[in-house]
Amino acid sequence: SNSSVSTSHWPKYVRVNTLKTSLETAVASAQSFLGSENVSLHNVLDNLLAISPTVNNLYEWDLVKSGEVVIQDLSSCLTAAALAGGEGTTKWWDNSKTNVFLDACAAPGNKTTHLAALVNQASSKKTSNKVVALDRSGDRIKILQKRVSLLAPGEVVEPVHLDFLKTESNDSRFSKLKAILLDPSCSGSGIVNSPDRGGEEDTPERLSSLSNFQLLALLHSLSFPQVDYVAYSTCSINDEENEAVVSKALQEVNEGLEGGEVWELRKPLVLNTWTRRGKVVEGLTEEQAACLCRCNPFDGDETNGFFVSYFVRAKVPKSGDL
Numbered sequence: 073s074n075s076s077v078s079t080s081h082w083p084k085y086v087r088v089n090t091l092k093t094s095l096e097t098a099v100a101s102a103q104s105f106l107g108s109e110n111v112s113l114h115n116v117l118d119n120l121l122a123i124s125p126t127v128n129n130l131y132e133w134d135l136v137k138s139g140e141v142v143i144q145d146l147s148s149c150l151t152a153a154a155l156a157g158g159e160g161t162t163k164w165w166d167n168s169k170t171n172v173f174l175d176a177c178a179a180p181g182n183k184t185t186h187l188a189a190l191v192n193q194a195s196s197k198k199t200s201n202k203v204v205a206l207d208r209s210g211d212r213i214k215i216l217q218k219r220v221s222l223l224a225p226g227e228v229v230e231p232v233h234l235d236f237l238k239t240e241s242n243d244s245r246f247s248k249l250k251a252i253l254l255d256p257s258c259s260g261s262g263i264v265n266s267p268d269r270g271g272e273e274d275t276p277e278r279l280s281s282l283s284n285f286q287l288l289a290l291l292h293s294l295s296f297p298q299v300d301y302v303a304y305s306t307c308s309i310n311d312e313e314n315e316a317v318v319s320k321a322l323q324e325v326n327e328g329l330e331g332g333e334v335w336e337l338r339k340p341l342v343l344n345t346w347t348r349r350g351k352v353v354e355g356l357t358e359e360q361a362a363c364l365c366r367c368n369p370f371d372g373d374e375t376n377g378f379f380v381s382y383f384v385r386a387k388v389p390k391s392g393d394l
C-alpha cells in the first residue's frame with residue numbers, strides 16, 4: 073500500500089521557471105539560500121534542481137515566492153518535456169510563426185506553465201508561442217489562473233473554462249494548434265507523497281470508468297487533423313489507465329485514418345536515457361512499450377508513480393516511394 077513507501081530520503085525537486093529567470097541565476101540563489109552542498113542538477117531533465125531531503129525551508133526561498141522557481145515533482149515534469157523535446161535535434165515547430173499548444177486537462181497548471189516555458193525559450197523570444205489551457209472545472213480553472221499570473225507572464229497561457237470532450241477541431245482558438253498535452257483525471261495510484269491521497273484502493277468500477285474517460289480523451293486528441301504530436305500521461309501505476317489505454321487508442325485511431333497516415337508511439341528525445349519503460353500489454357509490441365516511460369516509487373524511483381506516452385502522426389510510405 074502507499075503508506076509503505078518512505079519518501080523522506082527523496083530529493084526535493086525544484087523546476088527553474090525559465091519564463092522568469094535563468095538556470096544560472098536560480099542555481100546561484102539556491103546555493104546561497106539553501107547551501108551549495110544541498111543543490112544539484114537533475115541528470116536527465118534540464119532546468120530541474122534536486123535539493124537535499126534535509127532542506128526544509130524551501131517555501132521561504134524568495135525565488136519560490138516570486139515564481140522564478142516552482143516546487144514540482146520530477147514525475148510531473150516529464151510530460152511537457154516529452155512533448156516539447158520532440159524527437160530530433162532541432163525543435164519541430166516553426167519558430168518564425170506563433171504556434172499553439174493545447175493543455176486539455178490543465179488545472180492547477182503545473183504542466184501548462186512548464187510547457188509554456190519550454191516553448192518560449194530565450195532563443196525564441198521574437199515569437200510567443202501560446203498554450204491554451206482547458207479545464208472543465210470552474211473552481212480549478214481559477215486556481216490555474218492564479219498560478220499562471222504568477223508563473224507565466226506575457227500572455228503565453230490562455231486559460232479557458234471548457235470541457236475538452238466538447239471541443240471541436242475547427243474552433244478558431246485551435247487554428248494554429250500543433251500539439252496536445254493530455255494529463256486527464258486518473259486514480260492517482262502513483263502518488264505517495266501527497267496528503268491528497270490517503271492510499272485508498274480503487275474499485276474495479278472506478279478504474280474502468282476512469283480508463284473509459286482517458287481513452288475518449290486520448291482518441292479526441294488524436295482526432296484533431298492539424299495536430300501532429302500528442303503526449304498522454306497519468307500519475308497512475310495501473311496498466312489499465314496507461315498501456316491499455318494507449319494500445320486501444322492506437323488500434324482504434326489507426327483503423328479510421330486514411331491518406332497514408334498513421335499515429336505512432338515514439339521515444340521522447342529528452343527521455344532517451346530513461347530506464348523504466350512501459351509494459352507489454354495486449355496489442356503493444358516490445359518496441360512500442362519501449363517508447364513509453366514510467367516511474368515507480370514502489371520499486372525505488374525517488375518520485376511519484378507516473379506514466380508518459382508520446383504520439384507522432386507519421387506518413388506511411390507508399391510502395392512506390394520505397
Ligand code: SAM
Nearest residue numbers: 177180181182183207208209235236255256257
Ligand atoms: N495537468 C495538471 C497539472 O499538472 O497541474 C493536472 C491535471 S489533473 C490530473 C486532471 C484535470 O482534468 C482536473 O483538473 C479536471 O478538472 C480536469 N478534467 C477532467 N475532465 C475534463 C474534461 N472533460 N475537460 C477538461 N478538463 C477535464
